[in-house]
Amino acid sequence: MxxxxxxxxxxxxxxxxxxxxxxxxxxxxxxxxxxxxxxxxxxxxxxxxxxxxxxxxxxxxxxxxxxxxxxxxxxxxxxxxxxxxxxxxxxxxxxxxxxxxxxxxxxxxxxxxxxxxxxxxxxxxxxxYRYHPMVREARERIRAGEAGAILTVDGSYLQDWLLDAGDVNWRVDAGEGGPSRAFADIGSHLVDLIEFVTGDRISRLAATTRTVHPQRGSAAVSTEDTVAVTVEFAGGGIGTLLVSQVAPGRKNALVIEIAGDRESLRFEQERPEQLWVGRRQGSALVDRDADTLAPDAARLCRVPAGHPQGYQxxxxxxxxxxxxxxxxxxxxxxxxxxxxxxxxxxxxTFVDGLRAAAVTEAVLAAAESGTWVEVPQS
Structure with a gap:
């Protein structure tokens, strides 16, 4: 622990x-x-x-x-x-x-x-989110080859705290929040988690963004509320990412599902005590229990199994x-x-922060150009 x-x-x-x-x-x-x-x-x-x-x-x-x-x-x-x-x-x-x-x-x-x-x-x-024990368990299973070759990745990060036009926060002002909002704010978490768990990197992507509320209160808004991204990985896998801060009822719904040619792994941040392991025969839910997890997952278990851990x-x-x-x-x-x-x-580290900035810039460039964009790998 x-x-x-x-x-x-x-x-x-x-x-x-x-x-x-x-x-x-x-x-x-x-x-x-x-x-x-x-x-x-x-x-x-x-x-x-x-x-x-x-x-x-x-x-x-x-x-x-x-x-x-x-x-x-x-x-x-x-x-x-x-x-x-x-x-x-x-x-x-x-x-x-x-x-x-x-x-x-x-x-x-x-x-x-x-x-x-x-x-x-x-x-x-x-x-x-790298520090949820079941995220580390998923990573170790992929590292050990249990999932096989990565075929597809399905990821989403959905929230509703900016659902209405009257919802205003400093993040909606590009002067304070930067040129990207939804993707830089929460999409960066999604990409980091996927690349961390799979050990693979997005090599190119296509994207579309939408600003649902171009006016919030008295302020004009130029940053995006929603983003949809299609991605290709260096290792050959393909995937889709959906990011939204205007999804009714979704508070912090960060979900990744990674399908290998042997098994799939699904982690849901709002249900962090379990990892779904999908197989053609005999799918299972794996509970957070330090006695049964990989060492890197077990070391992050702060309390005994059955006592929930969370974001803090x-x-x-x-x-x-x-x-x-x-x-x-x-x-x-x-x-x-x-x-x-x-x-x-x-x-x-800051190297991972640089990676997030590079992916975010690629998403904005792809959305503006309507074409596939290569993501720098260094």
Missing amino acids: VTSTPTSSPLRAGMLGGGFMARTHSQAARLAGAELSAIAASSESSTERARAALGFARGLRAADLAVAGFDVVHVCTPNQTHAAYARTALAAGSHVICEKPLATSTAEARELVEVAHAAGLTGTVPFV DAFNAFVADSYALMRGNQTRGGTPGGTPGDAPDGVP
Whole structure:
């Protein structure tokens, strides 16, 4: 099981942002043994509210926090600010956990990878659905060849929180959220999960997008509400992806189904305690039970079988692994793009954030051109 006991002196953590994701990050940081040193939100009053609510020692202005040189800085601000804050924190000698998208362009994401690498610092991105034990179980079954050659992939990520024209959030403003919304926000999770589990990469794609509400409140909207993508994988498989933030009744319905020539595997994020294994004869539901799972899945089981785990548990495990990687870089000179030899497996780094930016740009280019687009592989 994952342990929350720190293995060395606590990392001093700074938090940029005071909203939902900052709350999620701070819970995970505290459990991983970090010292909650300082937080900065969008105003002095919101900073003080967040400081008191989340238990940080002090509040700072964002510009001051980014250059303060904390051991780790968590970036949980609007998308367009991610790259600048991450770059500043790295320059100050801090490791960085940056909310996705890492950057709103591939060029900026690549620069961050290079800056972190040159500084010998770790940068990670919370593609936390990797940290559900049953996701790791699916990955290990594919790695072991149990599914056989991958034939098809069917994936979707559906939400309804922006269903109505009156639903307004900073993410709908391209000036704050970037040129892509639905795909950059949740489609990136879907692609990361599929590529992580299959061990394969999307090589080219065709896409269409739709902005259902071109006007939200008093603001014009240019970013997409829905995306449909057809994909081809380097290994020969084909697939379809559907992403929507306007699907009535769907709260956080992230689903992947991977069909090999021997068996299929289906994971549903809203039902994370089970993995469906499909066979021509004898399909089965596999329950989360550390005694029966692959080692990498079992290590993420925080509580005994029958006691449900969920999103915050996955996030906690991601932050614990990120901190372990950061400590490894401090003691062994590890690099952010790869991992030291004894580092936790499957930590999503800035390299994975760059990959997400590249796929997102390919989706937007394919939708605009109406043609197939090759996805860069590096």
